[in-house]
Amino acid sequence: MQYWKKYSKEELAKKIDTSLKRNVDFSNDISLGYPASKLDGNVFYDNAPFLKDAPLLRAYVSNPNHIGCHTLGESEHAFSGTHELEKEVINVLAVDFFNCEPDNFDGYIATGGTEANIQAIWVYRNHYVNNENASFNEIAIVASEDTHYSIPKGANLLGLDHIIVPVDFETRLIQRKVLFDLIKTAKEQGKKHFIVISNMATTMFGSVDNPNLFVDVMEELNVDFKIHIDAAFGGFIYPFSKGREDIGLNNPHINSITIDAHKMLQAPYGTGVFICKKGLIQNVLTKEAQYVNGMDLTLCGSRSGANAMAVWMILFSYGPHKWFEKISVLLMRTKWFCDQLDNLNIDYYRNPHMNIVTMKSEDIPVKVEKKYDLVPETHDGNNKWYKVVIMDHVEVDHLEKLIEEIKSLKSN
DSSP: OOSOOOOOHHHHHHHHHHHHHHSOOTTTSOOOSOSOOSSOTTTSOTTOGGGGGOHHHHHHHHOOBOOSOTTSSOOOGGGHHHHHHHHHHHHIIIIIITOOOTTSEEEEEESOHHHHHHHHHHHHHHHHHHHHOOOGGGEEEEEETTSOTHHHHHHHHHTOEEEEEOBOTTTOOBOHHHHHHHHHHHHHTTOOEEEEEEEBSOTTTOOBOOHHHHHHHHHHTTOEEEEEEEETTGGGTHHHHTOSTTSSTTSTTEEEEEEETTTTTOOOSSOEEEEEETTSGGGGOOTTOTTSSSOOOSSSOSOBHHHHHHHHHHHHHHHHHHHHHHHHHHHHHHHHHHHHHHHTTOOEEOOTTSSEEEEEGGGSOHHHHHHTTOEESOSSSOOOEEEEEOOTTOOHHHHHHHHHHHHHHHHO
8 A cells, every 4th residue: 555544543633633724714814715714603613612622523614625626737725735635535546446556647526426427427528529529429328227327317418328238137247249239339320439337336236347348349349438437336345355456547448437435435425536547637627717726627616625534534544454354344244144145045136245235126025125224226116126235334133133024024
C-alpha cells in the first residue's frame, strides 16, 4: 500500500483540525464573494461544546464546498485544506485499491454511484465526439441486463442508444455468442463506438462481469470501445476477497471506475466516487463556469466537503489490515448462510467473493419476505428472486432466525 494507512483517533482529529484551519472561516474571515456560508447558526450551533470532540460534525458546520476536480489544475482556494483530504482518498482508491499508476488518474467524490456512472458515460460520449468526430447515433452503451438503472438513465439523459445484453438465468453471466451477435448487429447498423459497462457486483445479485470478455469480442469485431467498471457495491469488497490483479486501472482496457462509499464503507448517503485515467475528464469541461477557480469537470458542481471528509475518516481509521478483517467476517457470515440454504435445498445465486445472496422466490414464502424485509428483483408481480445483503448490522443470529422460519414453513 502506497497511500493507505491507519491513523489513531488523535491523529485523525489533528489532521482534520489542520485542514479546516486552511479553509475559509465564515465566522471570522472577511469573505464577501461566496454564495455560501457556514450552516445556519439558528439551527446548527458552531460553538456547541461537544463539537470539539466531533471533528466530522465540525466539518459539516463549517460547510466546505468541494466544487471541481482537485486532481487536475487549480481549485477554489477557500477550501484548499479539505480538498487535500479528498485528494488523499482518491489516491488510496486509485492506486491502493485499483492498481493505477500514481498521478495517472483524475477523480472526485460524487453524490453517489448514479452520478459517477453518468459522469463516465458523459466523458466517453464527449471523447468520441471531440476526438473521433462521432455523431450521437454512432455511439452505443453496452451493459448486461443486471446492470444498475443509472445506465439506462444516463442513456436517456445523454441521448445514446443502450444495448442490453441478456445473462444466463442461473449463473448471471454474459454468454460470449450472445454478446458477439449483439455487437455485430450494432456495427452493421452503423454503431462505431461503444461505451462498455462492466459490473463489479450487480445490485441485485452481486454478480461480476469479466471485462476481458468485452475486450475479446470488441477486438475481434474491430470496433472502438472504452470500458467503465461499475464497482458501486463491490469496490470495497472484491479487491480484498478476490484480489486486485487485472480488475482495475492496471488493465489497459479499463478506463474508469465507480465506487459507492455510502454502501459498504458506511459513509453518509451522497458519497459515490468517480475515477478515470488521465486525459479523459477534460472532455466534460464546462468552459462557461468562469467564476469557478480552476475547472468544473463534474456533473454535480457544488458538493459537500464534509462527505468527502467522512470517507477519508473511515478509510484512515481502519487502514488496509483492519478493513481486510472486516470484509473477512462478513464473507464468513455469508458462507454460513449459504451452507444453511444448501441444507434446506433452497436454490440461490451467490458470487463466492461477495456478500449478497439472492434466493429463488419459489422457495421463499411471502410471509417471510415481508417479515424480514427481503428485497425482490421486481415489484411488478412477476418476481423470481429475493436478496439478502450481509451488511455490518446483519449478524448470524439474524440470519439464523430467517433460516428457522423458512425451515418451519417448509415443514408444514
